[in-house]
Amino acid sequence: MLFNSFEYLIFLPTVFLLYWFVFNRHLKLQNLFLLVISYVFYGWWDWRFLTLIAFSSLIDYNIGLQLDKTKVVKKRKLLLYTSILVNLGFLGYFKYYNFFIDNFKLAFDSIGINMNLSSLQVILPVGISFYTFQTMSYTIDVYREKLKPTKNAIQFFAYVSFFPQLVAGPIERAKNLLPQFNTKRKFSATLAQDGLRQILWGLFKKVVIADNCAVYVNQIFDAPQDYNGITLVFGAVMFAFQIYGDFSGYSDIAIGTAKLFGFNLMQNFATPYFSRDIAEFWRRWHISLSTWFRDYVYIPLGGSRGSVWFKVRNTFIIFLVSGFWHGANWTFIVWGFLNALYFLPILLTKNNRNHLDVVAPNSVLPSIKELFLMLTTFCLTTIAWVFFRADTINDAFNYYHSIVFNPNGFLGRLEFIRIVPILFIFIIMEWFLRKANKSMIFSNKFTWFNSMMIVLVIILIIWLGNFLNPQEFIYFDF
Secondary structure, rough: OOOOHHHHHHHHHHHHHHHHOOOOOOOHHHHHHHHHHHHHHOOOOOOOOOHHHHHHHHHHHHHHHHHHHHHHHHHHHHHHHHHHHHHHHHHHHHHHHHHHHHHHHHHHHHOOOOOOOOOOOOOOOOOOOHHHHHHHHHHHHHHOOOOOOOOHHHHHHHHHHHOOOOOOOOOOOHHHHHHHHHHOOOOOOOHHHHOOOOOHHHHHHHHHHHHHHOOOOOOHOOOOOHHHHHHHHHHHHHHHHHHHHHHHHHHHHHHHHHHOOOOOOOOOOOOOOOOOHHHHHHHHHHHHHHHHHHHHHHHOOOOOOOOOOHHHHHHHHHHHHHHHHOOHHHHHHHHHHHOOOHHHHHOOOOOOOOOOOOOOOOOOOOOOOHHHHHHHHHHHHHHHHHHHHOHHEEEEEEEHHHHHHHOOOOHHHHHHHHHHHHHHHHHHHHHHHHHHHHHOOOOOOHHHHHHHHHHHHHHHHHHHOOOOOOOOOHHHOO
């Protein structure tokens, strides 16, 4: 069920009314209702996926209880490894099995050995990369004794399957989200209004920015040989805005929806395209994933401590694993490798924490230096996005080659006239929310300006939004 679909337009208010006016008397009943409705939401794609998420939840729920009962180090490690192996086993089977088999066959074919191995015809369960990481973080935190395991199965199952963020995040930590299922929730008009505004802003990002950019991105990336260098650069920039509008839009809708039900989720994006270096970019882009890898992979490996070799090794591990998390394709691994190359000089010169505050905090406009740094960082990320978007590595290199050497056709002036003003308005809006702690342009205070902005966004959504042919969110494939 898509956030930008007619079904969800019926689903959300129905669930909201039942949640607050029918099941609001008892916390257990409210949690059970959330669990059932989350399974309905997830099963809308394919009911068979429910078995997988239920089994994964059951495993980690019981492992958490067993970890609380024993202090024997060997037994605790065995329980932890069981959780990790089960979750990564599911992920590996459904998402990566064919990748490894195909590359294994290709490697042996190159030396003349024919391996009689067949790929699997399996459907990738939507959101599996997100909820497996969410359940693993719970078990790891319980193992580290940073979190007491819950003994309430309904709360835990609802935490894993919480429908607003189930399919594409944010990847919530149990220590933040799970206790909220154990707390009596009272309807807050202020929080609900806040949530509606954030949903509106996320919907704008998705149906106006991302889906309009997608029209040109698909056309250009499907046949780069038909266009000249300027058009191809335009296509790469459009994809940068498409993926940001698409993914941050989903996060905003998820966070806003959670607020309607009395929950607070973590911020997942913080105006990343105003970053002044690649380290700042990764502190602002997909925050829930980057902090997950930092806490559960990078720091246990030693982080930035130790010798230069360890710093280099850990940097490449974290970015390559992050790239591979996105998909079973060499393009994602190269994308991660490029980001590691970008990040490494900043780390080795100890400049990776130079920009911890927002850009131009006391000024309306950035300085010339800040503008240069932002444009440089945006260009670097856009270059890497070409690999992310391309179907194969050869396609990505052909795209770069066509930028330099292809004198062929132009997309057309009309397309520029249609999309560029929309992006210009969007960039201005983003600039003025860069100081906010939440990803939306509207404040809680009533002002004429604020009201006009809400009306403007609604008009743009109705006028330019793509509702007749809703596009799936890009990260549903991951």
